[in-house]
Amino acid sequence: MKRAMAKRSKHKVKSVNGEFHVTLIKINNRHVKKIILNIVFLLIGIIQINAQQYPLYTNSIFNNFGVNPAFAGSEDCIDFRAGYRLQWLGFEGHPNTAYINGHGKIKPKVLNRRDWFMGVGGRIVSDEAGPFSTLRMELAWSIHVKLGKYVYGSFGIFAGVTQSRFSLDGFDDPVVNGSQASILVPTITPGLLIYGRSFFIGFSMQDVVQKNIPNVGLETNISTHYILKASKNFNISRRSDILPSIILRMVKGAPVGYDINVMYVFDKKYQLGVAYRNQTAVAALIKITIFRSFTLGYSYDYIINNIKFGTSGSHEIVIGFNTCDLNEGPTRCAAFN
Numbered sequence: 001m002k003r004a005m006a007k008r009s010k011h012k013v014k015s016v017n018g019e020f021h022v023t024l025i026k027i028n029n030r031h032v033k034k035i036i037l038n039i040v041f042l043l044i045g046i047i048q049i050n051a052q053q054y055p056l057y058t059n060s061i062f063n064n065f066g067v068n069p070a071f072a073g074s075e076d077c078i079d080f081r082a083g084y085r086l087q088w089l090g091f092e093g094h095p096n097t098a099y100i101n102g103h104g105k106i107k108p109k110v111l112n113r114r115d116w117f118m119g120v121g122g123r124i125v126s127d128e129a130g131p132f133s134t135l136r137m138e139l140a141w142s143i144h145v146k147l148g149k150y151v152y153g154s155f156g157i158f159a160g161v162t163q164s165r166f167s168l169d170g171f172d173d174p175v176v177n178g179s180q181a182s183i184l185v186p187t188i189t190p191g192l193l194i195y196g197r198s199f200f201i202g203f204s205m206q207d208v209v210q211k212n213i214p215n216v217g218l219e220t221n222i223s224t225h226y227i228l229k230a231s232k233n234f235n236i237s238r239r240s241d242i243l244p245s246i247i248l249r250m251v252k253g254a255p256v257g258y259d260i261n262v263m264y265v266f267d268k269k270y271q272l273g274v275a276y277r278n279q280t281a282v283a284a285l286i287k288i289t290i291f292r293s294f295t296l297g298y299s300y301d302y303i304i305n306n307i308k309f310g311t312s313g314s315h316e317i318v319i320g321f322n323t324c325d326l327n328e329g330p331t332r333c334a335a336f337n
Contacts, residue, residue: 054206054225055097055127058275058283058299059083059318061245061261065103065140066123067227068204069156070193072142073105073119077324085316088307093130100124103140115146123158136162138187151196158189162207198233226250233265241265243273261285271297280305281314295320 057063063081065071080102087095103121121140127133138160144152165182191204206225231245243265249257263273263285271287281304287297301314 055085055095055099055125056087057083057085057097057316058259058277058281058301058314059085059285059297059316060229060247060259061231061243061263061285062287062295062297062318062320063099063101064200064202064229065121066099066101066125067206068191068193068202068229069121069140069158069189070142070154070191070202070204071119072103072121072140072156073117073144074142074152074154074193074195074200075322075324076105077322078102078104079320079322079324081318081320083316083318085314087301087314088303088311089313089315090311091307094311095127095129097125097127099126116144118143119154119156131166133165133167134162135165136160136187138189142191147194148196151194154193154195156191156193158187158191160187161185162187198235199231201228201230203228223252239267241268243271263287275299277301293321293323295322 057067060067063083065074065079066081066083080100082100083098085095085097087097101121101123103119106118106120119140119142121142123136123138123140125134125136127136138158140156140158142154142156144154147153161184163182163184186209187207188209189204189206190208191202193200193202195201204227206227208224226249228248228250229245231243234242234244236242241264243261243263245259245261245263247259247261257278257280259275259277261273261275263271265271269289271285273285275283275285277283281301283299283301285297285299287295289295295318297318297320299316301316303311303313
């Protein structure tokens with residue numbers, strides 16, 4: 001009997017703390033190719049997407065609203081952020097993420113209230129990894145209640161839709177090339193936040209409405225991702241601050257992930273720091289403020305787990321614009337900037 005020759009091509013797809021591989025096999029026998037293609041599509045449904053449906057960020061300390069809707073309106077200005085992340089460069093089909101978001105406060109005087117106010121905003125996130133891609137479009141609303149002289153508590157919610165797509169392109173065989181599946185699902189992400197002059201602690205539940213999505217005859221489980229994030233600004237001199245923060249990520253069926261960040265802040269304009277992601281990467285971060293209203297942040301992840309020999313690391317950039325003056329209001333500490 002003749003043996004069919006196989007050629008393998010690996011696509012890496014990120015998970016909460018690691019990664020898994022989807023291996024596509026090209027075989028000369030057309031009938032076997034169809035079987036393999038069916039298996040690939042079946043895997044989409046079998047995999048309990050413990051593989052992360054929600055993107056991973058190193059610069060999330062520069063993009064608080066992007067991960068928690070309760071931040072909408074937490075500043076006395078309009079704030080916009082846009083970012084792009086290239087993850088695990090060197091791997092074919094490496095993950096990449098692009099996003100843009102913005103939010104603002106509905107002033108208390110508009111509501112004729114002094115002890116509470118509201119915020120609104122929205123976000124668009126595009127995430128790709130190998131043959132998988134998602135496009136998330138959501139609006140945000142939040143309410144903030146005064147708890148103390150400089151302390152507020154808030155509740156917010158993202159609501160919108162996410163399109164998930166699986167596509168095979170770039171193959172010579174027409175049976176495989178161009179094969180795809182696409183689904184559109186509603187998304188709801190609530191968040192809680194307590195914040196003051198120099199601290200915050202927030203909790204969000206990404207995709208709280210879990211759904212079993214019919215896909216190629218099977219069902220794909222959309223899991224809820226829980227994110228806890230906290231930061232405290234420590235003033236060490238008239239012009240210098242230390243800003244530590246921690247992020248915990250939890251999803252059913254996967255170990256708890258965490259990031260620990262420490263930033264040095266000089267003159268409220270320049271930030272330099274390091275980060276550690278549990279047994280996965282160490283990172284260097286930098287952020288500068290230009291012309292009072294523009295910010296530019298960059299991070300580089302050096303991979304320390306078993307995939308480090310196949311990648312040159314990860315790069316992430318974030319650009320921000322807000323209408324706040326640097327010396328305005330009690331919330332203009334580095335934790336919110």
